Amino acid sequence: NKKRKNYFLKKNKNLNILTFFKKEFNALNFILENLFNSPIQLEISRLYYPFDDSNVLAQIIGLNGKKYKFDSISSRLFSIADIFNPKTDIRDINLAPRRHNSITACLSGIKIRVAGRFYKHTIIPRKTVSTVQAGSMARGFVNHVESSRYINKSKRGSFSISVSVSHIFY
Numbered sequence: 001n002k003k004r005k006n007y008f009l010k011k012n013k014n015l016n017i018l019t020f021f022k023k024e025f026n027a028l029n030f031i032l033e034n035l036f037n038s039p040i041q042l043e044i045s046r047l048y049y050p051f052d053d054s055n056v057l058a059q060i061i062g063l064n065g066k067k068y069k070f071d072s073i074s075s076r077l078f079s080i081a082d083i084f085n086p087k088t089d090i091r092d093i094n095l096a097p098r099r100h101n102s103i104t105a106c107l108s109g110i111k112i113r114v115a116g117r118f119y120k121h122t123i124i125p126r127k128t129v130s131t132v133q134a135g136s137m138a139r140g141f142v143n144h145v146e147s148s149r150y151i152n153k154s155k156r157g158s159f160s161i162s163v164s165v166s167h168i169f170y
Contacts (some may be wrong), residue, residue, distance in 0.1 A: 065154075108141070
């Protein structure tokens with residue numbers, strides 16, 4: 001089964017995931033229908049980058065904290081993220097007809113706040129808060145701000161990661 005997944009990821013990037021994992025999704029659907037005693041319809045959407053959704057990003061940072069330091073995670077994230085500055089950047093808007101109810105959005109800011117004792121931190125006070133931000137989070141410039149929180153415990157104490165992601169619709 002592992003070879004099948006690797007084959008899917010490497011060779012067929014543009015094909016639909018349901019063509020390769022039809023049995024697995026049918027089994028998942030069957031289990032959920034029996035669990036909730038009602039028909040279930042799965043709607044699967046692909047996330048190309050974890051920073052498009054704040055909940056996914058908070059969980060990834062929290063789970064990767066065991067292996068990497070917070071500074072290296074945040075610097076790597078901000079180097080990959082294509083953050084659009086609404087004041088200075090000019091983007092070409094595609095005027096081609098779009099699908100019904102489709103909205104084009106771009107990432108305009110990410111704010112990550114770690115409170116408490118993160119995994120790789122040295123012994124620091126529990127009330128220590130470190131914040132890293134890139135881009136704009138001001139409500140006057142962005143259209144949508146979503147935030148989520150991930151709370152976990154390490155051997156040194158507990159910590160919480162709060163992630164806010166802002167988007168601009170055009």
